[in-house]
Structure formats: structure tokens, C-alpha cells
Amino acid sequence: MIAPALSWAGDKEEVPTLLDHILLGCNDLDRGIAFVEQHVGVRAAFGGVHPGRGTQNALLSLGERRYLEIIAPDPKQTNVQQFAVIKDLTTPRLIGWAVHPGDLDAFGNKLRNAGVAIEGPRPGSRARPDGRVLHWKSLGLADDRHGLLPFFIEWSADSLHPSTDAPAGCRLERFAVAGPDLDDLTKIFLRLGIEAPVERGDKPQLRARITGPKGLLELDS
Secondary structure: OOOOOOEEOOOEOOOOOOOEEEEEEEEOHHHHHHHHHHHHOOOOEEEEEEEOOEEEEEEOOOOOEEEEEEEEOOOOOOOOOHHOOOOOOOOOEEEEEOOOOOOOHHHHHHHHHOOOOOOEEEEEEEOOOOOOOEEEEEEEOOOOOOOOOOOEEEEOOOOOOOOOOOOOOOEEEEEEEEEEHHHHHHHHHHHHHOOOEEEEEEOEEEEEEEEOOOEEEEEEE
């Protein structure tokens, strides 16, 4: 069943049901951790590095099966092509989001049958500081409109979801995809078969509101 796109209305919680995590990019991980802690009062925990991708991250739980990933260049991986968009960020900002649609192979076939060009699924892994290795599969859109559209993830059954033991106390109160053409965005999400709050904006943009013990943090892309 294809769920309709939702429009943003009021201040109630409005978050895509299948949202897995949102990515906050920054050019320095410690700076990104401090930025988030200053606003919400909870310090994200170091998650690990992504070998071969040139990045490292820190995580903050946003509730059940939702989390914030603060992602930055890994200075020890100088021999790989690093995530160019985050190297030049002077202020942390949203750079993407992930959805967990279930069986990723079946979901990928559904997108192909709908004429949506995709990349993957492909395997991924990351070693946690405690030595445990997380495994997942991810699938991306050939055209994600520079991060405006999500990528898709399926966590291995033997992997602990990052939201389970990342520092808690915060909540994702709001997440929306904005743009000047609401009809276009709605049609895209209908074609993808996922729901996402959409709202009007002068430019394509991701928007999120995180609340914590100290206050709230408004983020955009």
C-alpha cells in the first residue's frame, strides 16, 4: 500500500513513520557534538569510523528507532576520497536522512518496477567503540536531489539499532521536506511509496526540530 505524503500543520509531532535517522554534517566532529549539546543539553556519543569512506560519527537517540547522526571527516583517513559536502561546512547543517522500509531487496525491486533509478542495495558496516560491529544494507536513489530525498537502510538482525543505547533524553519533534512546488514533492513521495511531511519553502530544504532537557534545536539544510 502506498502511503500519501503529508502536509505540515501546527506544532504537533510530525515525523515520517519509517524515518530511521537524520544526518547532521559538519567539518569537525568535536565541534558538531558541542553544537548539539549547547542547544539540547545532551552530549552525543562517539559512534565510530566508516572505513574507506573517510568519515566518523557521533550518535544521539531521538526516540524508538530514530537517532541523530553527527557526521564529519575522519582526519586519519587521508588516503580516501572524503565526503566533499561536509569538508566545507562552517556551520553544522542537515545533509540527508534515512528511512527503514523493511526488506530492502523487495523494496528495491518495487522501486525498479515503478521506474525509479536506484543504486544498491550494498552492504555497510561500522565497528563500535566497544568492539561490536554493526551491519546494514543501504539503497540510494540515482537522483536524490542533493540529499532532499532519503536513502533507505535495513539493519542486520544481529545488529543493535543505534537508537537503543545512544545517549537519550531528546526527541525529534518535527521533520519536513520543503520546496517551492508542493505538488511535485507529493508526487515524488507517492512514487517512492513512503510518507513524508511536506511544506512550502523558497528553496528545496530539509527541516527538523529536536527538543531536549535544555531546549530545542532547529536544523535545516
